[in-house]
Amino acid sequence: MSGALDAKEARAAEVAAPAQAQWRRLDARIIWVVTLWGSGLALVTLAIMWWRNAPWWLVAPVPVPLVCGIGYEALRWFKTRYRLTSTHVELKTGLLTRTHRSIPRNRVRSVDVTANPLHRALRLALVRVGTGHRISSTKAAVLSLNALSAADAEELRAGLVRRAGSGEQRAIARLDWRWLRFGPLSFATPLLGLSAVGATYETLDIMGFDPDNVLIPDLIDWLSEANLLPVVVLGVLGLLLAGAIGALGWYVETWWDFRLIREPHGALRASRGLFVTRSATLEEERLHGVEVAEPLMLRLGGGAYTYAVATGAGSTEDEASTFNTSALLPPAPIEESHRVAAAVLREERDPTASVRLVPHTRHALARRVRWALFCGLGLGGVLVGLGVWLTPVLAHIGWVSAVVVWGAGVLFARDGYRSLGHGITGRYLVTRHGSLKRRTIALRRSGVIGWTVTQWAWHRRSTLCRVTATTPGGRGAYHVKDVLMGAGLGFADEAVPGVLTPFLVRREGTRGADDQGLS
Numbered sequence: 443m444s445g446a447l448d449a450k451e452a453r454a455a456e457v458a459a460p461a462q463a464q465w466r467r468l469d470a471r472i473i474w475v476v477t478l479w480g481s482g483l484a485l486v487t488l489a490i491m492w493w494r495n496a497p498w499w500l501v502a503p504v505p506v507p508l509v510c511g512i513g514y515e516a517l518r519w520f521k522t523r524y525r526l527t528s529t530h531v532e533l534k535t536g537l538l539t540r541t542h543r544s545i546p547r548n549r550v551r552s553v554d555v556t557a558n559p560l561h562r563a564l565r566l567a568l569v570r571v572g573t574g575h576r577i578s579s580t581k582a583a584v585l586s587l588n589a590l591s592a593a594d595a596e597e598l599r600a601g602l603v604r605r606a607g608s609g610e611q612r613a614i615a616r617l618d619w620r621w622l623r624f625g626p627l628s629f630a631t632p633l634l635g636l637s638a639v640g641a642t643y644e645t646l647d648i649m650g651f652d653p654d655n656v657l658i659p660d661l662i663d664w665l666s667e668a669n670l671l672p673v674v675v676l677g678v679l680g681l682l683l684a685g686a687i688g689a690l691g692w693y694v695e696t697w698w699d700f701r702l703i704r705e706p707h708g709a710l711r712a713s714r715g716l717f718v719t720r721s722a723t724l725e726e727e728r729l730h731g732v733e734v735a736e737p738l739m740l741r742l743g744g745g746a747y748t749y750a751v752a753t754g755a756g757s758t759e760d761e762a763s764t765f766n767t768s769a770l771l772p773p774a775p776i777e778e779s780h781r782v783a784a785a786v787l788r789e790e791r792d793p794t795a796s797v798r799l800v801p802h803t804r805h806a807l808a809r810r811v812r813w814a815l816f817c818g819l820g821l822g823g824v825l826v827g828l829g830v831w832l833t834p835v836l837a838h839i840g841w842v843s844a845v846v847v848w849g850a851g852v853l854f855a856r857d858g859y860r861s862l863g864h865g866i867t868g869r870y871l872v873t874r875h876g877s878l879k880r881r882t883i884a885l886r887r888s889g890v891i892g893w894t895v896t897q898w899a900w901h902r903r904s905t906l907c908r909v910t911a912t913t914p915g916g917r918g919a920y921h922v923k924d925v926l927m928g929a930g931l932g933f934a935d936e937a938v939p940g941v942l943t944p945f946l947v948r949r950e951g952t953r954g955a956d957d958q959g960l961s
Contacts, residue, residue: 465523465534471564472589476515478560480508490648524587526601531571533585545585549573551728551753552767553599555721557592562719567595571602572767603709603723610706614785615771615778617700617714624745624773625693626686628737634692635685697772702782710750710786712770722767728753730889730915731870732770732783734794736880746779747771750786751885751916768916783884793870793884799863800933805904806924807859814851818844854878864922864933871911871937875923883920889913893934893942897927909934 484504491501514537522535532544552572561567566589573584590598646653665673698716705711708726713719731751740746748771771782780792787793822844829837858877865872871890874882892912901907901924909922909930922930935942 463525463527465525468519468522468524468587469566469589469591469594470519471566471591473512473515473519474564475560475566475589477512480511484508494648526598531585531598531602533587543585545571545573547602550602551725553602553723554767555595555599556715556718558718561589565592566590567592569595569598599721599723603705603707603725612704613701614704614710615700615702615782617697617772618774618778621745621772621774621778622690622693624740624743626689627739627743627745627773628689629739631685631689631739632681633685634688635681635683638684638688639681693772700772702770702786710770714772722769724750724752724767728915729786730913731883731885732786732792732794733881733883733916734776734779734783734792736776736882738878738880740773741880744776745773746776747773748779748782749916751883751913751920753915787884789868793867793872794874794882797865797867797870797872799865799872799874800929802859802862802864802924803904803906803926803929804859805906805926806862807855809900809904809906809924810855810858811852814848814855817851818846818848821847862924864925866933866937871933873911873920873922875921885911885913885920887937889915890938890941893938894919895927895931895934911937 484507487504488501491504517537518535521537521540522533524531524533526532526547528547530544530546531550532542534540534542550571550573552570554570554572555567556570557567568589569587571585571587587595587598589595643653646657651657695716695718697714700712700714702710702712704726705723709723710726710729711721711723713721729750729752733749733751735747735749736745737747747769749768750770752768770786771779774782780795783794784790784792822840825840825843826837827840829835829840854877858875861874861876861880863872863874866887867884869886869888870884871887872882872884874880890911890913894910894912895907896910897907905927906924907927907930909925911920911922911934912918913920922933925933931942
């Protein structure tokens, strides 16, 4: 009997010991990061002031923010503690207002490890622990530790995501430099070109060359005598070239040394980055599906993004963020996207590609064409009205704009209509929609926790509706857009039987799913 009690006490001591883990500080070298960063910024500021012959009373206060920043960082380091127990990860921080946050380890949904160049030079890393909660403040949904030593960060990451399991680490995907051709295929390319022009202008202005009085008048005089057509063509090509170079640089920095691996315990880990390294870990048991996204330019080039639909993974707001945890693959050939999606889901074929989607009724096309017509008439009407009031030039611009907007709108309407579809294959329901960014989403039917049926006033005449699957992963809501009410309800009831059944009624004397409705 005493032996049994001793064994129980020993096991209790083993469990209790980690719960009494000592509080630990962040790495003190984070103060050096702030010092080096602030010193570099101060030196650049002083150099610009010296170049511009700034008066002494502007130069003298420059070191003050640097000293204040270093002091604040030292106090923050001194007042911050963290610990990892057998049940929780805890953080105490704050100067004027003290905060004690505690996250149960079984609530951890993602662990991200990032390091900018200064962090890497000092062998530090920033760790973000995500819970997957959908609240307005991103900072409140994530526990951040800035910064830990690289070894401590990896130890903490492994401790938070380790689960029971066996096997070998297996690589699912790695960066192929042939994919670099997809970098410039983005609407951001012309914007990057314009940004390069703006940055050049601001740099010249800071350096004292005064472009407003030197370069721009000479440029206007030259344009007044030049043939505008080749100038405009060459200018547009120059902007696109500058934007393409910027987009290629962004692609290289973001996706350098990309690797997607499945760890022995089943977690998915994606690491990437040239100057700023990023490592995101998702628990496989929190995975609810995949999404293959095809922005228009990338789709024309045969490429796509691949995202995970997982609890704690990226939402709509942070899909383009540097710290997006849902990205499973860089912009890559569509075939590679489907291969990786299937491997992540442990399926032989990607559900987004293996199902034949049900096309939607032409009422959806008519609705999109009407919207294109209304947008064109609205823009043209405003400009024509201003033209009647101010100058006839605006009236001509108005009707031309209306024709252009309507024509482009009809093209996008037809493309968006062809993209619509939904279907069921095995354990997954699949939905597709979008033109500027076509999205094909495969959701595990077991991960759908509810349905929302929405019908606006302009839907009712054509009996269209939007059926939304609610899931705890990804954006939380995935739509089947502009589907007939009966077909949408039938699809939802077939995909997840029993959820909508209490709300469905069938009219007497009718047959088929199209005759169903909400009670």
